[in-house]
Amino acid sequence: MMGTVLHFLLVFFVLIKAQDQSGFISLDCGLPENLNYSSSKTGINYISDAKFIDTGVSKRIARTDKFSLQQLEYVRSFPSGVRNCYNISVTSGTKYFIRTSFLYGNYDNLNKPPQFDLHFGANVWDTVKLSSNASLFTFREIIYTPSLDYIQPCLVNTGKGTPFISAIELRPLNNTAYVTYSAKSVLTNFFRLDVGSITNLEYRYKDDVFDRIWFPYGFIDWARLSTSLNNDDLVQNDYEPPATVMSTAVTPLNASAPLQFEWGTDNVNDQYYTYFHFNEVEKLAENETRAFNLSVNGNHRHGPVIPGYRETYTIFSPTPLTGAKSYQISLTKTENSTLPPILNAFEIYKVKDFSQSETHQDDVDTITNIKNAYGLTRNWEGDPCAPVNYVWEGLNCSIDGNNIPRIISLNLSSSGLTGEISSSISKLTMLQYLDLSNNSLSGPLPDFLMQLRSLKVLNVGKNKLTGLVPSGLLERSKTGSLLLSVDDNPGLCKTESCKKKKKLFVPLIASFSAFIVILLISLGFRMFRRQTVISSSKERGSMKSKHQKFSYTEILNITDNFKTIIGEGGFGKVYFGILQDQTQVAVKMLSPSSMQGYKEFQSEAQLLTIVHHRNLVSLIGYCNEGEIKALIYEYMANGNLQQQLLVENSKILNWNERLNIAVDAAYGLEYLHNGCKPPIMHRDLKPSNILLDDDMHAKISDFGLSRAFGNDVDSHISTRPAGTFGYIDPEFQRTGNTNKKNDIYSFGIILFELITGQKALIKASEKTIHILEWVIPIVEGGDIQNVVDLRLQGEFSINSAWKAVEIAMSCTSPNAIERPDMSQILVDLKECLSLDMVQRNYGSTRAIDDMISLATVSETTLSAR
Ligand SMILES: *[C@@H]1O[C@H](CO)[C@@H](O)[C@H](O)[C@H]1NC(C)=O
Ligand SMILES: *[C@@H]1O[C@H](CO)[C@@H](O)[C@H](O)[C@H]1NC(C)=O
Ligand SMILES: *[C@@H]1O[C@H](CO)[C@@H](O)[C@H](O)[C@H]1NC(C)=O
Ligand SMILES: *[C@@H]1O[C@H](CO)[C@@H](O)[C@H](O)[C@H]1NC(C)=O
Ligand SMILES: *[C@@H]1O[C@H](CO)[C@@H](O)[C@H](O)[C@H]1NC(C)=O
Ligand SMILES: *[C@@H]1O[C@H](CO)[C@@H](O)[C@H](O)[C@H]1NC(C)=O
Ligand SMILES: *[C@@H]1O[C@H](CO)[C@@H](O)[C@H](O)[C@H]1NC(C)=O
Ligand SMILES: *[C@@H]1O[C@H](CO)[C@@H](O)[C@H](O)[C@H]1NC(C)=O
Ligand SMILES: *[C@@H]1O[C@H](CO)[C@@H](O)[C@H](O)[C@H]1NC(C)=O
Ligand SMILES: *[C@@H]1O[C@H](CO)[C@@H](O)[C@H](O)[C@H]1NC(C)=O
Ligand SMILES: *[C@@H]1O[C@H](CO)[C@@H](O)[C@H](O)[C@H]1NC(C)=O
Secondary structure: OHHHHHHHHHHHHHHHHHHHOOOOEEEEOOOOOOOEEEOOOOOOEEEEOHHHOOOOEEEEOOOOOOOOOHHHOEEEEOOOOOEEEOOEEOOOOOOEEEEEEEEOOOOOOOOOOOEEEEEEOOEEEEEEEOOOOOOOEEEEEEEEOOOOOEEOEEEEOOOOOOOEEOEEEEEEOOOOOOOOOOOOEEEEEEEEEEEOOOOOOOEOOOOOOOOOOEEEEOOOOEEEEEOOOOHHHOEOOOOOOOHHHHOEEEEEOOOOOOEEEEEEOOOOOOOEEEEEEEOEOOOOOOOOOEOEEEEEOOEEEEEEEOOOEOEOEEEEOOOOEOOOOEEEEEEEEOOOOOEOOOEOEEEEEEEEEOOOOOOOHHHHHHHHHHHHHHOOOOOOOOOOOOOHHHOOOOEEEEEOOOOOEEEEEEEOOOOOOEEOOOHHHHHOOOOOEEEOOOOEEEEEOOHHHHHOOOOOEEEOOOOEEEEEOOHHHHHHHHOOOOEEEOOOOOEEEOOHHHHHHHHHHHHHHHHHHHHHHHHHHHHOOOOOOHHHHHHHHHHHHHHHHHHHEEOHHHHHHHOOOOOOEEEEEOOEEEEEEEOOOOOEEEEEEEOHHHOOOOOOHHHHHHHHHOOOOOOEOOEEEEEEEOOEEEEEEEOOOOOEHHHHHOOOOOOOOOHHHHHHHHHHHHHHHHHHHHHOOOOOOOOOOOHHHEEEOOOOOEEEOOOOHHHHOOOOOOOOOOOOOOOOOOOOOHHHHHHOOOOHHHHHHHHHHHHHHHHHOOOOEEEEOOEEEEHHHHHHHHHHOOOHHHHOOHHHOOOOOHHHHHHHHHHHHHHOOOOHHHOOOHHHHHHHHHHHHHHHHHHHHOOOOHHHHHHHHHHHHHHHHHHHO
């Protein structure tokens, strides 16, 4: 019986203690990832720091005796990089007690204790100089209230040895304790002493709920007083000094003399906050009193103080002590007091100026995105703009009206950047200088750069950008407000007319050099320029194939032996794959029958790999080994539009999403038609060829295939119909004439599908009718509500719906000449989208509906309980 009761008590005790650690963050730096343990001394649960930092190496101190503090056994050492930073999630607005610990222990066998700096985000925290006695540990503490939801302690190499760290500990405090006069002041520990200790031990958790470390301290003139005290016996205040610490006190040996101590400083401007903790340890008799005054350097500060029995009383001053070379604290008994003064514990903190603001949060998030998008390493650690000597390489910052640093210059020239220009850049709204020159950036020079209103210099020279320079940028360059440099981008044009010339130029050169080669061969290599011509064209071929041509073995690896089928199209099956660099891809295996003997596969596939646009699914490469022909595309997480529009699909695309998909697809098609020379006609446009990425951005796929695989009408190896039933332009069927207008017709059908949610071929009772046969009579009847997908339940802007129907009607005009060009359609669709936006901003019923349904849901959950 007795045993059981004890057992329960024990469990209860453990539970309470476990709860006490809530909010604690205890990192054992260098501890192998995924390891964790509970300290045998304190019961604190430590975890590895690996998830909080990307840099540094784990080291272990070789020692035969057991560590009294297990968290000091491993260290994380930082042999490379000047500033290495942790990123630790915290609760913003909570006051934390933060401690970093360092035990050198000759972990590197160099017998050279290093010295280095400690930063805290944008501010310099302290210098850490390790003792020449390698087995002594040192620590740095601050009391800090983060304004962001993370903190970044950094270790900074100052040329005096490799920085390292043993442990980082964060403990939430009571916000009402340790209040400073200025919010920018941060307290760093100077002394925290348990005076009168009779054990001579250090106390921390679990004695101290905040895990502060109290060091025992005595003085020759002082006598010790003590009592036995449990936590429950002591009435606490916000500071909660441990009962063990408060159970002992000192008093002057000479009962009529004051209790005194002092400390000195080199800098009279140093500021100190002091906290004196009192608790009457003796049960006083009726005729006894203990009352005393507290003075600093002889000036009365507080009193008379009459400590309460078994009650913590803390004296602190709301403003810091400053202006002196030394500070003498005296506790002097008042005239009527029968007993001398006492003191149980005290803390003295020195103020650190952490007034340097962190860089504006938007800029930090954006530059972090850019860093990740381009895989930049550099010295990009900690705060981007501060401290001032540690601004990230390639950035320049200035201070805004609120003293907050903003990024005004981004220089990523010669940084080996690839891919498109990241749209994140447009979110660096204060940017004045942007230099992206001498990289391998591809894709368009995006419109979004226009959003950078303060931009004065834009250099994108020496890249592989294509398309047109946005007219807005050209205008600003003409008026002199922007210094624009776009040189050395062979595919980039400043005017429509130049685009035509340049695009024609490439095939011309190619055929011209082919011509020369033939000429040279026929001339028996007798011309003196022959070697240069041949070698340069060879080089080109090999460079391309390195990136884009895959072997069958590689295809097997990429698809994990054709493990996962993700689709099946006209040309064959599509498999999921992962490239060596972890890029997810879709591998389209072309069935041999669809293209047997097609000689130009390779050159066409090569051509398509250089067509890049954000609304076209990129062809990453191909495989061409005899019968085996495959195309490797970027992987699109949200499948195709056909799947999204299915009636069975529970997630219904809303009106705005539909319009955005239409605009995206229009961008892609516009590029194929008007941005590529010669123009690329799709010839098989349909919802299953419009793919959606994880953000639901639409991209057109399978473009150019008809040409690559002999689907040309004028080719004699046509193996499948040009187009899919329901989407084929009737005029093409009639005349056999191919032109861009065939694609426009198909695009119109897709638009109608987006608007109505119907398929191109509608099964109505027994017969199948074409969507146009169904929709045109309803449109002509003026009944827009019945045209638009009923599943939207009226959730659309009528004006924008009419506009969309109008566009779809013009695209599907039976007379091809009447159909608009893609560029016009794009303009109209964007207008349609803005009509929808206007409507939404003026209030739709949507939000209210959502609120009602939410309210209903929570009501049911509540009553269910
Ligand atoms: C500690 O490690 C154990 C397994 O070793 C794991 O289940 C647990 O989640 C870890 N705890 C923390 C806080 O990481
Ligand atoms: C730091 O962590 C926060 C929260 O986890 C995150 O939002 C932020 O992007 C991180 N910062 C860096 C520089 O990694
Ligand atoms: C180093 O410090 C430890 C712990 O205080 C002590 O025991 C040892 O004697 C010191 N060693 C030297 C060489 O001073
Ligand atoms: C902070 O201290 C006050 C006063 O002692 C107390 O009422 C409050 O509960 C404490 N808050 C926390 C979070 O401990
Ligand atoms: C005790 O302190 C008082 C007041 O400071 C002083 O006058 C007296 O001489 C001291 N006595 C001794 C024995 O030191
Ligand atoms: C207080 O009273 C006790 C007796 O009750 C006596 O012994 C002691 O001397 C008195 N102390 C003072 C300071 O008067
Ligand atoms: C203690 O402070 C009180 C109140 O300020 C004052 O009246 C008294 O003279 C002081 N006593 C001593 C001994 O300084
Ligand atoms: C000190 O004691 C005297 C006599 O008992 C009393 O008149 C006076 O008010 C007391 N002074 C203080 C500060 O308590
Ligand atoms: C940053 O600004 C300073 C002073 O305006 C200038 O000297 C420096 O070249 C700039 N650095 C970059 C990377 O733009
Ligand atoms: C960017 O840096 C390069 C060298 O690192 C320098 O030549 C160029 O002038 C810088 N661009 C700007 C806009 O400061
Ligand atoms: C361009 O970048 C390459 C490396 O990416 C570098 O070797 C070359 O010097 C840079 N050219 C200029 C003009 O900065």
